[in-house]
Amino acid sequence: MASVLELRNIVKNFPGHRAVDNVSLSLDRGGFYSLLGPSGCGKTTTLRMIGGFEQPTSGEVFLNGSAVNALKPYQRDVSTVFQSYALFPHLTALGNVEFGLRERRLDNREARAMAALDLVKLAGKRDRLPAQLSGGEKQRVALARSLVIEPQLLLLDEPLAALDPKLRKQMRAELKALQRRTGITFLFVTHDQEEALSMSDKLAVMNEGRIEQFGSPEEVYLRPATRFVAGFLGAINWFGAAGVRPESTRVSREAPAGVPSIRGAIESTLFLGNCVHLNAMLEDGSRAIAEVPRAQNRFQEGETVFLHWHPGDELRFE
Amino acid sequence: MTLRRWFLLPARAWMALFFAVPLAIVCGYSFLTRGDYGGVEQPWTLENLARLADPLYLAILWRSVWIAALATLLCALLGFPLALFISRAGRRRNLFLQLVLLPFWTSFLVRTYAWLFILRDTGLINTVLTRLHLIAAPLPLLYNDGAVLTGLVYNFLPFFVLPMYATLERLDPALIEAASDLGARPFATLCRVVIPVSAPGLVAGCVLVFVPCLGAYLTPDLLGGGKSVMLGNLVQNQFTTARDWPFGSALSLVLMLASALLLAALLRSRLARELM
Numbered sequence: 001m002a003s004v005l006e007l008r009n010i011v012k013n014f015p016g017h018r019a020v021d022n023v024s025l026s027l028d029r030g031g032f033y034s035l036l037g038p039s040g041c042g043k044t045t046t047l048r049m050i051g052g053f054e055q056p057t058s059g060e061v062f063l064n065g066s067a068v069n070a071l072k073p074y075q076r077d078v079s080t081v082f083q084s085y086a087l088f089p090h091l092t093a094l095g096n097v098e099f100g101l102r103e104r105r106l107d108n109r110e111a112r113a114m115a116a117l118d119l120v121k122l123a124g125k126r127d128r129l130p131a132q133l134s135g136g137e138k139q140r141v142a143l144a145r146s147l148v149i150e151p152q153l154l155l156l157d158e159p160l161a162a163l164d165p166k167l168r169k170q171m172r173a174e175l176k177a178l179q180r181r182t183g184i185t186f187l188f189v190t191h192d193q194e195e196a197l198s199m200s201d202k203l204a205v206m207n208e209g210r211i212e213q214f215g216s217p218e219e220v221y222l223r224p225a226t227r228f229v230a231g232f233l234g235a236i237n238w239f240g241a242a243g244v245r246p247e248s249t250r251v252s253r254e255a256p257a258g259v260p261s262i263r264g265a266i267e268s269t270l271f272l273g274n275c276v277h278l279n280a281m282l283e284d285g286s287r288a289i290a291e292v293p294r295a296q297n298r299f300q301e302g303e304t305v306f307l308h309w310h311p312g313d314e315l316r317f318e
Numbered sequence: 319m320t321l322r323r324w325f326l327l328p329a330r331a332w333m334a335l336f337f338a339v340p341l342a343i344v345c346g347y348s349f350l351t352r353g354d355y356g357g358v359e360q361p362w363t364l365e366n367l368a369r370l371a372d373p374l375y376l377a378i379l380w381r382s383v384w385i386a387a388l389a390t391l392l393c394a395l396l397g398f399p400l401a402l403f404i405s406r407a408g409r410r411r412n413l414f415l416q417l418v419l420l421p422f423w424t425s426f427l428v429r430t431y432a433w434l435f436i437l438r439d440t441g442l443i444n445t446v447l448t449r450l451h452l453i454a455a456p457l458p459l460l461y462n463d464g465a466v467l468t469g470l471v472y473n474f475l476p477f478f479v480l481p482m483y484a485t486l487e488r489l490d491p492a493l494i495e496a497a498s499d500l501g502a503r504p505f506a507t508l509c510r511v512v513i514p515v516s517a518p519g520l521v522a523g524c525v526l527v528f529v530p531c532l533g534a535y536l537t538p539d540l541l542g543g544g545k546s547v548m549l550g551n552l553v554q555n556q557f558t559t560a561r562d563w564p565f566g567s568a569l570s571l572v573l574m575l576a577s578a579l580l581l582a583a584l585l586r587s588r589l590a591r592e593l594m
Contacts, residue, residue: 053495073498080499086492090514099510100500149500 002065004029004152004185005050010059012045012209019045021209023059027153027187032179034188034196037206038232043189046206047155050187051080063152074103079146080155083162085138087130093117093141094126100149116148117141119178136167143175147182156188160195172199193233197221205229227317237288239309241316246291248313251278251305261308264288266301280307347567356561366568375552379572382549385463385538386531389470393478393527394520396471401482401519402512405489418479426473430540433469434460437541461543469537474530478523485519486512521584529577549573 005027012020020042027033035043048054050061052073061068068076079100087096097113106112117123120140130138139159146154156175160168176199179186190196196203197217204214205228213225224230227243236243239262255261263283270277276297278290288307292299299305348366350358369375404414421429436442439456447453459465493515497507513520535550542548549569556566 051495051499053498073495074501074503078499080496082492082496084490084492086490086496088493088496088511088515090517099497099502103497103501103503103506145500 003027003062004064005187006062006065007046007050008060008062010046010049010061011057012042012049012054013057018209020049020056023206023209023211025204025211025214027185029152029185030183031201032176032186032188032199034190034200034203035206036190036193036196036203036232039191041206042209043191043206044157047080047157047187047189050153051078051155052076077151078153078155079149079151080157081139081142081146081159083157083159085130085142087138087141087145089130092127092129093122093133093137093144096130096141097145097148100145104149106149112148113144116144119147119181120144135163136171139163139171143178147178147184150182151184153185153187156186158189158191160190160192168195175199197233205232207232224315224317230315230317235289236315237290237307238286239282239288239307243315243317244309244313245315246277246289248309249288249290250308251280251290251292251299252308253303253305255306256308259308259310260314261306262288263304263306266299266303266305268301269297269299278305280305282307344567344570347564348571350564352562352564356557356563358563363564366564369565370568370572375569378547378552379549381547382532383576385467385470385546385548386528386534389467389474389531390478390524390528392467392471393475394524397475397478397482397523398513398520401479401486404479404483405486411487415483418476421473422476427536429473430469430537433465433472433541437465437468460541461545463542463546465541466534466538466546466548469541470531470534473537474527477526477530481522481526482516482519485516485522489515525581525584529581532577533573 003026005025007023007025010020010023011018023042023046035046037043045054049056052068052071052075056069063077088099091099094110094113094117097116098109101109101112114123114126117126120143122137122140122144125133125137128137130141133141139162142159159175160171163171172195175186175188188196188199197220200217202214202216203220204211205220206212207228213220213229215223220229221233224233230236230243235246237246237249239260242260250256255263264280266278267281267287268279270279271294274294275291276294278292278297278299280288280290282288290307347358349362349364351361351363351365353359370379400418404411404418407414434441437459438444439460441459443459444453444456448456489512493511494507497511498504502510533550534548535554538546538548538551539554542551544551550573553566553569553573556562556569560566
């Protein structure tokens, strides 16, 4: 079966810089995928080329096995949920959801639109104008408007960025549930590693226009392919050439036998509820963090300690 | 008095002296009898208002509304694409706006006279067409409704373009992308998103063109040559040639009321309430 989306050697140049540099990616039908990277890494530009709003400088975009480079956005069977939602201000929630059904000449519009609004739990607000909806509700209308036309691929451009933190966490679970319920392939763009790790079946980590790694959250977190991926997904301590996650870094008063270790002084302790972060200044002048369970923390600020780790937890890069 | 009221005082004084008082005089004159050599005399009468029902004057009123409406429609048809183009012209939009405003650098009167030289029998258009042997005799371009309409559209086009541009310039480009994304072709996007969302600018532009066109005086006088009479010319006639100040006042009053009612209706419409 052909991939729902395939990018082949996509390059996008803007005057003065290269936004996307030779990106290739293949997505299977029905998954939840993320494009993760810092701002300016080319993830939104990549999404806009899939949606048809930008033309690649070179390379090809395939949807369901056929090249779509020459197709306009209204000819592509994908839909985008915009970061600003881009709801039509003169149409009600229902009118917004019906818009795509009408343009795509689908019948049974009102019933379909109501089903989509029901899916995002907004059936009761069908007659509200966007100005009368909260940020979270607008978000849901935008989702319903895209889902109702049942695209092959749904593109989400940092859709949670404008929501408050509590709502954002709630929407993560809802988005994932929506993807599973509808079976539509989601491609989710975010700069929030926690979002990408918690929601995705597979994620692509982007940096400076390139995909550095594409894999499951476990793979990307536990076996990062590059230094950038290791540093971008979660904190990491660098002991020489070896990278060790704070939760794999242990602390003791005596020099441990049989495992690598380095001496340092505890500069500060940070209480985080279920755990404590010990920030240490190492004897080579660098800094490291050890995450220890709250109940096991016996260390004081200013104490001289040994940081050690299991060689199997080391992450090494060329 | 608070500071805010002091700030309003000059404008209030100005409006009272030069708007409210003259308006009251016009109102008063409408109900007086004409003097033999101009001016007004006692007694009070309703005759001036009754004379407005004369089919001759109703015909002129109707013609004025019709020509003003046509000029507004033409301004909208010409001005909307222009405003849309300028709003999407990137860095050159300021240059284009300056070009739209360029005619204002010369006097309204001079610009209207210039049209005489373009449209008359020995004018630019007829000379060129005759030299090219496309026509045998000059086309009757001047002193008719077409000439008046041309002049009105030319003079009032910037009044439509500016509010239209201001609205379109604020239109979120993501809305157009969203429409395209949902399957709308460019023309459908224009009809179902761009025009409805920019309706406040469209309404404002139409009002700004229609109201002054309805009372236009100079353009029909010069380009219509007295043959294409509009309300403004009729009012002017009453105060000069006919020396019937009370009837002229009554006509002005009706013109003003018609404009005010139209404005009020537009502002109270469902469309305006939802979008403004």
